[in-house]
Amino acid sequence: xxxxxxxxxxxxxxxxxxxxxxxxxxxxxxxxxxxxxxxxxxxxxxxxxxxxxxxxxxxxxxxxxxxxxxxxxxxxxxxxxxxxxxxxxxxxxxxxxxxxxxxxxxxxxxxxxxxxxxxxxxxxxxxxxxxxxxxxxxxxxxxxxxxxxxxxxxxxxxxxxxxxxxxxxxxxxxxxxxxxxxxxxxxxxxxxxxxxxxxxxxxxxxxxxxxxxxxxxxxxxxxxxxxxxxxxxxxxxxxxxxxxxxxxxxxxxxxxxxxxxxxxxxxxxxxxxxxxxxxxxxxxxxxxxxx
Amino acid sequence: xxxxxxxxxxxxxxxxxxxxxxxxxxxxxxxxxxxxxxxxxxxxxxxxxxxxxxxxxxxxxxxxxxxxxxxxxxxxxxxxxxxxxxxxxxxxxxxxxxxxxxxxxxxxxxxxxxxxxxxxxxxxxxxxxxxxxxxxxxxxxxxxxxxxxxxxxxxxxxxxxxxxxxxxxxxxxxxxxxxxxxxxxxxxxxxxxxxxxxxxxxxxxxxxxxxxxxxxxxxxxxxxxxxxxxxxxxxxxxxxxxxxxxxxxxxx
Numbered sequence: 001x002x003x004x005x006x007x008x009x010x011x012x013x014x015x016x017x018x019x020x021x022x023x024x025x026x027x028x029x030x031x032x033x034x035x036x037x038x039x040x041x042x043x044x045x046x047x048x049x050x051x052x053x054x055x056x057x058x059x060x061x062x063x064x065x066x067x068x069x070x071x072x073x074x075x076x077x078x079x080x081x082x083x084x085x086x087x088x089x090x091x092x093x094x095x096x097x098x099x100x101x102x103x104x105x106x107x108x109x110x111x112x113x114x115x116x117x118x119x120x121x122x123x124x125x126x127x128x129x130x131x132x133x134x135x136x137x138x139x140x141x142x143x144x145x146x147x148x149x150x151x152x153x154x155x156x157x158x159x160x161x162x163x164x165x166x167x168x169x170x171x172x173x174x175x176x177x178x179x180x181x182x183x184x185x186x187x188x189x190x191x192x193x194x195x196x197x198x199x200x201x202x203x204x205x206x207x208x209x210x211x212x213x214x215x216x217x218x219x220x221x222x223x224x225x226x227x228x229x230x231x232x233x234x235x236x237x238x239x240x241x242x243x244x245x246x247x248x249x250x251x252x253x254x255x256x257x258x259x260x261x262x263x264x265x266x267x268x269x270x271x272x273x274x275x276x277x278x279x280x281x282x283x284x285x286x287x288x289x290x291x
Numbered sequence: 292x293x294x295x296x297x298x299x300x301x302x303x304x305x306x307x308x309x310x311x312x313x314x315x316x317x318x319x320x321x322x323x324x325x326x327x328x329x330x331x332x333x334x335x336x337x338x339x340x341x342x343x344x345x346x347x348x349x350x351x352x353x354x355x356x357x358x359x360x361x362x363x364x365x366x367x368x369x370x371x372x373x374x375x376x377x378x379x380x381x382x383x384x385x386x387x388x389x390x391x392x393x394x395x396x397x398x399x400x401x402x403x404x405x406x407x408x409x410x411x412x413x414x415x416x417x418x419x420x421x422x423x424x425x426x427x428x429x430x431x432x433x434x435x436x437x438x439x440x441x442x443x444x445x446x447x448x449x450x451x452x453x454x455x456x457x458x459x460x461x462x463x464x465x466x467x468x469x470x471x472x473x474x475x476x477x478x479x480x481x482x483x484x485x486x487x488x489x490x491x492x493x494x495x496x497x498x499x500x501x502x503x504x505x506x507x508x509x510x511x512x513x514x515x516x517x518x519x520x521x522x523x524x525x526x527x528x529x530x531x532x533x534x535x536x537x538x539x540x541x542x543x
Contacts, residue, residue, distance in 0.1 A: 189348055190378050192366040194392050194440075204391065208382040285382045287422035 073255040078262070081255035095263060098229060098240040101157065102271075105164025106225045110218060112165070113172025120173075121180030121210075122202050134173060142167035142228050146235055155236040163232045168221040175217030179210030212286065215279040219272055226268045293360060294321030295476050296444055298345065300354035302501065303337075314340050315352060316501035322476060324443075327467075329479045329487035330495045330504075333535055337502025338480045339375065342446050345478065346372050358444055371442030373450040377429035379421040385432050386417040392439035407435040410465065412458075426453040431462065438469060445470065445477045451486065463489055467514060484534075488527050489516055496533040506533045 055075050061067055062074040073081070085091040116134070119126040145166055149159040183206045191201045233242025241260045248256035303315040315337045322328050330338045343349040345356055347366040356363040358370060366372075379388045386404055393400035408417055411431040421429055430453055437445065447466075451459045467490060470477050481487055487494045491510050498505040508530050512522055 186374070186376065186378050187380060189366070190372075190374075190380075190391075190436075192348070193346065193368075193370070193372045195366070195368045195394075204383075205380065208380070211382070285420045285422065287381060287420075 069254070070252050071254055073258055077255045078258040082259045082262070085256070085259055091259070091263065094239060094241050094244050094260070095267070098233065098242065098264075099267065101160050101232075101240065102164060102225050102229045105161040105229070106168050106222060108161070109165035109168025109225075110172045110221055113169040113217075113221075114176045114214060116169075117173040117176025118180055118202065118207060118210075121177040122198070122206060138170045138174065142170065142224070143231055146232055150236050155238075159236060160229070160232040160240075164225045164228045167224045167228045171217050171221040171224060172214065175213050175220075176210060179213035180206045182213070183209040212283055215275070215283065219275050219279075222271050222275055223268065226264065226271070230264060295324040295359060296322040296345065296478070297355075297357045298341075300341075300344065300352055300356070302354070303340065303344070303349075303352035305351075313501035315344075316503040318354075318503055320495065320504060320507075322444075322478065324476055325474055326493065327470060327477045327479065327491045328493050328495060329481055329491040330497055331481055331484055331487045331530060331534065332497030332502070333499055334482065336497045336499035338497050339448055341497075341502065342372075342448050342478065342480050345444075346370050346446050348372075368440050369442055370444045370446055371437040371440060373430075373434050373437045373445070373447040375448045375450075375452070377421070377424075377426070377433040379424075379429055379432050379436075381421050384418050384420060385413060385424070388421065388432055389436045389439060392436045403439065404435075407438055408432075410438075410469070411435045411462070427455065427458055430454065434462075434466075438473075441473050441475070443476060445475050447477065447479045449481050450479075452481075452483075459486075464515070466490070484527055484530050485518055488523060488530065489518060494526075494530055496530060498535070508533070 059074050059076065062069060062072060062077075082091070116130060120130050120134075121127075142163055146159070146163055149162050153159040153162065180202075187205055187209065188201065191205050196204070229240070230242035230245065233240040234246040237243045241264050244260040245257050245264075248254065248260065298318055298320050300315055300318040302313060302317060304311050304313045306312075318341060330341065332338045340349060344352055345358075345363065347363050347370065350365070363370075379385070380391065383391065385408065386401075389404045389407060390396055390400060393404070405414075405417065408414055411434055413428060413431055413435065416424065416428065421432070424432065430450060434450060437447075451462050454462060463486065466477075469475070477490075479487070479490060488510055494508040494510060495504045496506045496508065497503065508526065510526055512520070512526075516523055518524075518527075
């Protein structure tokens, strides 16, 4: 019997290699060449235009005395102070303390939120037991817990970590339970036909299905955690970036304030970027518009 | 000797917007072990619903379905299902998707997965994500998964609809070969009459409103079958005459 004209193995492409997206074709044919130097300069300039303008206005405002120099520092002064604090080690200390609190609270809150959210989303019994309580407490903004936590746990590390944990928990709980409940019924039927038990269904179908939403929730929770961190440190702390911002205000060290704000913002952005990269790796199987 | 599959449905109705619609009327038939039965019918006649009832995915009907003498109460490994859509888990590679069918992920299981993937023509694509496959390729992955546990009864819902003619013809022959060598019983839903006559020992023609088996056509031809053979053509015409006009698929 002669070889078949077209074998099943090569049904993917003409020559039998697996399909790959064509990397050689430029994404936007017809537009002016993105890669030319003049074009690149223009693009870079357009990104920097507004920030530079704002910096200029800020600098001029302080120099002209529109705002008293006891209250606010110029960009130049802030930059100088940044290096001073860095050299002194104060910046590193406060940063370390703040980041430590943040990561602990975020990790604990997120993990619990995912666990409880999964339980509630997959078990009607768990939902009946847990959901009424959680759903009642979630609307209380995490910040509102600060006074109570201080009363209960004083102004030590625990109260700050707990505030952040509460914020992360609420976010992850809501999104995880929703994500799990939104799993595609068609895939659940496949698991049913293959007689998969409840545990395997959750582990290999429902949770992976909810992962995109869980990662989105983590980024939201991270941003919230930074906000809660600063608030908690302002209200009940003697260390950390939030404390530094507030202490700088109280003792007229405007440069310190700006440095602490900037560092907080940068770290916040960095944490978000890292989460984004992690999400991209873990979710690389997704077939969506966003990639 | 009793049939492997015994279907005795009295009916199935659903309520849509305050009106009750009868999806299935009385459906009664038996399929002995080793037989290949196709169900053809126009779109909407309830053939997928019927298949789902047999698979145990739909329990809202009055009547009784038994497999191997035991009443069907829910889905099970004894009834493998190939759905209309591939239904691969997007977060698993092709290999992991087929391996998902294994009760335990042993080395033997992995070897079987590779065999099955080679069988359906997906060798070389084992590590791909489902999103990287064409519809036809994904469907073949679903077929490999359904075959893993060698189910007594294989239920297929238009599994080759998304494939091109060459691939479809090849897959039809592969399916026949697998069914024969593993002594499977198959229930195959399709709207393609050619496909039904090519594959089956019997063809059930289903009508709509409500869905019932209108007629049964026995296909006594020896394999391999030639669709240009006079007997084939005659049987095809016979089936076609039984279907409502304008609702038949174009000959593949």
